[in-house]
Amino acid sequence: MRPDPEEYGFPAPLWRAVARLRPPLPRWRSPLRGPWLTSVLGLVLLAGLPVVIVTGLLSYVAYGPQLGGAIPGDVGVLHLPVFDWPTRPSWLYRLTQGLHVGLGLVLVPVVLAKLWSVIPKLFAWPPVRSFAHAAERLTLLLLVGSILFEIVTGVLNIQYDYVFGFSFYAAHYAGAWVFVGAFAAHVALKLPHALRGARSRSLRRELRTPLAATVPEPDDGSGLVAEHPAAPTMSRRGVLALVGGGMLLVAGLTAGQTLGDAVRGTAFLLPRGRTTAGADGGPNDFPVNKTFATSRIPAAAVGSGWRLELAGAGTRTLDRAALAALEQHTARLPIACVEGWSTVQTWSGVRLRDLAALAGVPEPASAVVRSLEDGAQAALTAGQVLDPDALLALRVNGADLAPDHGFPARIVVPALPGVHCTKWVRMIEFRSV
Amino acid sequence: MRRLRRTYGAGIGHLLAVLGCLALAAGAVAIVAGDPVWPVMLAWFLAAVLLHDLVLFPLYAAGDRLLTAATRRPRVPVVNHVRVPLLGAGLTFLLFLPGIVGQGEPALRAASGLDTGPVAGRWLLLVAAMAAVSALVYLVRVLAARRRSPDREQQVVHGEGEHRLAGEPEPGPPPR
Numbered sequence: 158m159r160p161d162p163e164e165y166g167f168p169a170p171l172w173r174a175v176a177r178l179r180p181p182l183p184r185w186r187s188p189l190r191g192p193w194l195t196s197v198l199g200l201v202l203l204a205g206l207p208v209v210i211v212t213g214l215l216s217y218v219a220y221g222p223q224l225g226g227a228i229p230g231d232v233g234v235l236h237l238p239v240f241d242w243p244t245r246p247s248w249l250y251r252l253t254q255g256l257h258v259g260l261g262l263v264l265v266p267v268v269l270a271k272l273w274s275v276i277p278k279l280f281a282w283p284p285v286r287s288f289a290h291a292a293e294r295l296t297l298l299l300l301v302g303s304i305l306f307e308i309v310t311g312v313l314n315i316q317y318d319y320v321f322g323f324s325f326y327a328a329h330y331a332g333a334w335v336f337v338g339a340f341a342a343h344v345a346l347k348l349p350h351a352l353r354g355a356r357s358r359s360l361r362r363e364l365r366t367p368l369a370a371t372v373p374e375p376d377d378g379s380g381l382v383a384e385h386p387a388a389p390t391m392s393r394r395g396v397l398a399l400v401g402g403g404m405l406l407v408a409g410l411t412a413g414q415t416l417g418d419a420v421r422g423t424a425f426l427l428p429r430g431r432t433t434a435g436a437d438g439g440p441n442d443f444p445v446n447k448t449f450a451t452s453r454i455p456a457a458a459v460g461s462g463w464r465l466e467l468a469g470a471g472t473r474t475l476d477r478a479a480l481a482a483l484e485q486h487t488a489r490l491p492i493a494c495v496e497g498w499s500t501v502q503t504w505s506g507v508r509l510r511d512l513a514a515l516a517g518v519p520e521p522a523s524a525v526v527r528s529l530e531d532g533a534q535a536a537l538t539a540g541q542v543l544d545p546d547a548l549l550a551l552r553v554n555g556a557d558l559a560p561d562h563g564f565p566a567r568i569v570v571p572a573l574p575g576v577h578c579t580k581w582v583r584m585i586e587f588r589s590v
Numbered sequence: 591m592r593r594l595r596r597t598y599g600a601g602i603g604h605l606l607a608v609l610g611c612l613a614l615a616a617g618a619v620a621i622v623a624g625d626p627v628w629p630v631m632l633a634w635f636l637a638a639v640l641l642h643d644l645v646l647f648p649l650y651a652a653g654d655r656l657l658t659a660a661t662r663r664p665r666v667p668v669v670n671h672v673r674v675p676l677l678g679a680g681l682t683f684l685l686f687l688p689g690i691v692g693q694g695e696p697a698l699r700a701a702s703g704l705d706t707g708p709v710a711g712r713w714l715l716l717v718a719a720m721a722a723v724s725a726l727v728y729l730v731r732v733l734a735a736r737r738r739s740p741d742r743e744q745q746v747v748h749g750e751g752e753h754r755l756a757g758e759p760e761p762g763p764p765p766r
Contacts, residue, residue: 167597235614235621272647286599287599289598289605290600292604293600293604295612299611301639301642302635302638303635305638305642306634306638312685313694316688316698317688317701318687318688318693319694319697320688323628323630327621327622327625328622328631331619331631332635334614335614335618338613338614341610341614342608346604390667390670391670395670399674402674402678403678406678410685425712426686426690428698428706431704434703444702445703446701448699448702448703450700
């Protein structure tokens, strides 16, 4: 596929003229760069990144694009086939989004090592040998740009640092599709090289080769092997251990935000390594994604005058005592957020399907939940309303919901992204079509 | 087909892969084209490449050359005992930067009611722990090397040392 280094495509005089303009370029000295190392790192990414891509695109489906719940709203054909996001298993979104964020973070050291391993190609001279070569380099700009863009925006977003000043959802989603295309093209063009490179040495033998016996890979014309390598200061297995150690370090510092409250503290550099500022260990001591103060709801609105409005065949109004007098159901369900963190709690309240029946729409096609918070609302599918564990929760862990957790009442639906589990519910409208 | 190879410089498969990539990128651009801040997105996209390739990489490569030049080869090579904790510190600094420097704290407070107060101190402790573990392993290796007979030392320590490095992938987070 790749032309011989001495061979130029059409128009050859142009590319030859460019080649003669050689500026001073860095001299590469690492004795470890070579097709084998690059291939091994590439194959690790080939195994891991598709999982990150698919779980990310599934998150878009979980937000309910068919009900207008996904951001960005109009993505043309660039989405997975849309289906009603299931409610079972209840930890589904916790798993997919935990994988998306967790695996994405764990692969960062591999991405950095891969970029280190191929950086001589960035400065290779001549920069362009044919139109095909120029086009391929453009796809590489898209590849490297999009993966770094996805990493940077994702890493900032899970730490609530919106310094970039644009919509995270729109940018991260668009960047993902740039990456999908560039990644697919790169795999199509390079997979044979990667397989050949990985087969060029035995992994088992590399793992037994100490520093004293480490020699550079033979130069295969790929442009990765240094012409005048320095003496090695690390073996090839040392590099693999370093990258693997980096992955373990990141996993150890981030998995706690997804795995649950017993090990939450291990994510001690992430916001979700903590529960609440008070951390009193009480029934309401688990993380939130919006505080009551931030909702700007007046305190009086959640006082004794609060009423729940049900709309369906007609309208009904219930106060909190009336809700508490209805049949109560208890379920242990996760709140799982797009930032990858999650928390599993025991919720009690009224089944949404009972409320639908009360509203005169026992078989709703969908429902819209509105919050006391200005503009906050979320749509639910029929399956999400009718699941036996889908609740308008009044209590958590045996206590009334705290204001931060949505008092007087909040939605909790199995496997529904946390942001759609509306808090401070004011009204539920059950729709029959 | 031969003409394509002559003018384009590669076969039809190559061309199709490139066109597919560009088509998806165009579709992705269409998603955000209506967003008035798309130039900011583009700037971040390009800045990500430039900062990695022309700032981050030269910085750590130059740092590594300084390090290898500064550490002449003692009986037990020390270079990786500096490299590994430094890389651990650098990686965690980049990944957890917002918490460490307290950037975006108002948004965090609105979302979670939490501040970034403890993060910088915790990160420094983590860095200190990684450095301490690395130094401890180095000390053990030096002591082990001293016990060996002086004439065999150079050779044995080399092999042994690398073995330890691979067996001890990277100092993990501090004991909790």
